[in-house]
Amino acid sequence: EAQVTQNPRYLITVTGKKLTVTCSQNMNHEYMSWYRQDPGLGLRQIYYSMNVEVTDKGDVPEGYKVSRKEKRNFPLILESPSPNQTSLYFCASSWLAGDNYNEQFFGPGTRLTVL
Amino acid sequence: SQKIEQNSEALNIQEGKTATLTCNYTNYSPAYLQWYRQDPGRGPVFLLLIRENEKEKRKERLKVTFDTTLKQSLFHITASQPADSATYLCALEDVKAAGNKLTFGGGTRVLVKP
Numbered sequence: 001e002a003q004v005t006q007n008p009r010y011l012i013t014v015t016g017k018k019l020t021v022t023c024s025q026n027m028n029h030e031y032m033s034w035y036r037q038d039p040g041l042g043l044r045q046i047y048y049s050m051n052v053e054v055t056d057k058g059d060v061p062e063g064y065k066v067s068r069k070e071k072r073n074f075p076l077i078l079e080s081p082s083p084n085q086t087s088l089y090f091c092a093s094s095w096l097a098g099d100n101y102n103e104q105f106f107g108p109g110t111r112l113t114v115l
Numbered sequence: 116s117q118k119i120e121q122n123s124e125a126l127n128i129q130e131g132k133t134a135t136l137t138c139n140y141t142n143y144s145p146a147y148l149q150w151y152r153q154d155p156g157r158g159p160v161f162l163l164l165i166r167e168n169e170k171e172k173r174k175e176r177l178k179v180t181f182d183t184t185l186k187q188s189l190f191h192i193t194a195s196q197p198a199d200s201a202t203y204l205c206a207l208e209d210v211k212a213a214g215n216k217l218t219f220g221g222g223t224r225v226l227v228k229p
Contacts, residue, residue: 004158031214040123042221043159043204050214058216059116090158101147101166102208102215106158 002027004107006091012113013081021076021110023091031094031102032074033058034066036087037109043090049074081114088112117142119207119220126225134192136223138205141186147208148181148188152201153222159204195227 004025013019025032033048035058045058049068063085065077074093078085088111092104118141128134138148147166151159165172165181165188172179178191192199202222209216 033214035219040221042119043206043219045216048214048216056213092158096215101149101164101210102217103149103161103164104151104159104206104217106160109156109158 002105004091004093004105006089006107006110008110009108010111012115014115015082016080019078019081019112021078021089021091021112023074023076023107024072025074025091025093025105026072027093027095027105028071029093029095029105030071031096032068033092033094033104034064034074034076035090035092036060037090038087046076046089081112083114086112086114117207117209117218119205119218121203121205121220121223123221123223126223128195128225128227130196130227130229132195134195134199134225134227136190136203136205136225138188138190138220139186140207140218146210148179149206149208149217150177150179150188150190151204151206153204154201162203164208192225195225197227197229200225200227 034046035043047066049055091107094104120139149164150162153159163174176193180189202224204222206217206219
C-alpha cells in the first residue's frame with residue numbers, strides 16, 4: 001500500500017530535550033516536506049527536500065533541522081524544543097505528476113506537546 | 116508573501132443541498148489551485164486541482180472554479196451527504212517556485228446534517 005508513515009504519532013516532552021520525528025514514504029517520490037498545523041494558521045511548511053541531500057527552508061524553519069540521506073526518509077529534528085513548537089506535524093511526499101503539478105501525499109500526523 | 120484565506124466559520128448544511136466554499140488569495144503568480152479534504156486526526160487528502168487557464172473542473176459531485184481576476188476559487192459539493200463532513204483546505208501551487216511550493220489556507224469545516 002502506498003503510504004507515508006510518521007513516528008511517533010503522539011509525543012509529550014519537556015523543554016530542551018532533543019527529539020526526532022521520523023517520516024518514511026514507499027512511493028519513490030523525490031519531494032518531501034514537513035508542515036506544522038496550528039488553529040487559525042493552517043498548514044505552514046517548515047522544510048522541504050527536492051531529492052537526496054537537497055533540503056531547503058520553508059516558511060517557518062526556526063528551531064528545526066532536517067536531513068535527507070535516503071530517498072524514502074526525511075526525519076524532522078528538534079534540537080531544543082520549546083513550548084511554541086507544540087503543534088500537529090505532518091510529513092508529506094510528492095512528485096510532479098503527469099502535468100507537472102505537485103500533489104502532496106500526507107502522513108497521519110504527529111501531535112507534539114512541549115511542556 | 117502569498118496569503119490564502121478561507122472562511123474560518125464552519126459551514127452547516129442540510130443533506131442534499133450544495134455546499135459552497137470560498138478560497139481567496141492575495142498575490143498573483145502562475146499557479147494551480149488545489150483542494151484537499153482533512154478528516155479529524157488524519158492528514159489531508161488531495162481531491163482535485165484546477166489550472167489558472169481553466170474556468171471550471173468537475174469530479175463526481177465536486178466542482179471547482181478558478182477566477183484569476185477575482186483571485187478566488189469556489190469549491191462546490193453538490194447533493195451533499197453526511198459523509199462529506201470534513202475540513203476542506205485549498206492550496207495555491209506556485210509553479211515557478213522551487214519545488215512548486217504550496218501555500219495552504221486555514222480550511223473550512225463542513226458539517227452535513229441528515
